[in-house]
Amino acid sequence: MELQAAVDVRNLRRVYRTTIGVLRRRVKDVVAVDDISFSVEAGELFGLLGPNGAGKTTTVKMLTTLLIPTGGSARVLGRDVVREADSIRGLIGFIFGMLGVFVGLTWGVLLFHLDLSHTDLAALGLAVLITTFSTSGLGLLLGCISLVSIETMFINNTAYFLLLVFSGANIPLAQMPAWMQTVAWGLPLTRGIAASRQLIAGARLAEVLPLLGGEVLLGILYVLIGFSLFRWFEFQAKRRGTLEAF
Secondary structure (H helix, E strand, O other): OOOOOOOOEEEEEEEEEEEEEEOOOOEEEEEEEEEEEEEEEOOOOOOOOOOOOHHHEEEEEEEOOOOOOOOEEEEEEEEEEOOOHHHHHOOOOOOOOOHHHHHHHHHHHHHHOOOOOOOOOHHHHHHHHHHHHHHHHHHHHHHHHOOOOHHHHHHHHHHHHHHHHOOOOOOOOOOHHHHHHHHHHHOHHHHHHHHHHHHHHOOOOOHHHHHHHHHHHHHHHHHHHHHHHHHHHHHHHHOOOOOOOO
């Protein structure tokens, strides 16, 4: 009996429709994914390589049922990504980014002699996990916006830059104007960074629990907002027959 591929893609295509021009607006089709085919066997490690704009993220979004293909077909675990999207969502997981935190810490120790000798590593790991959760909530919100806009990279890069500025990652909060500090405490990452710095300096888990608790609550808030927005976009897409809005 022939084993079924875990992922099977045939002539997959995705075209965005947008408008260009200032005085004379006109419709333009942007081909994000152009007739690709591949299969991934169960247990196989598979990667998509290419420059920015090659269609890697768009392909993953289609395989995870976040975007509807313009043409072709794709099946995940034997299920069609369009007709059986709900059942696929209950069987797959999609996560990335957290490993980069630990890689960054490793380089910090090796290159910049970051001292972790007084650090409760388990507590620091918990802080990283909680902060990853809270920023994932923001990522869900940004992901929903990217569903209706082709300017995904611009939106995400702008949000990333502002988050680094306001969260205290590069500029200490104490050196910021009062209005920036107010904005910072309403963003994920800020409390996580503050808690991690205290832990690295030798603080105990009990001392940073208020910060981590606030980070958890903020993450839940962003997840709820992102999920609600996703459901609203889904409703609008079914009503209008398209996700494109901007």
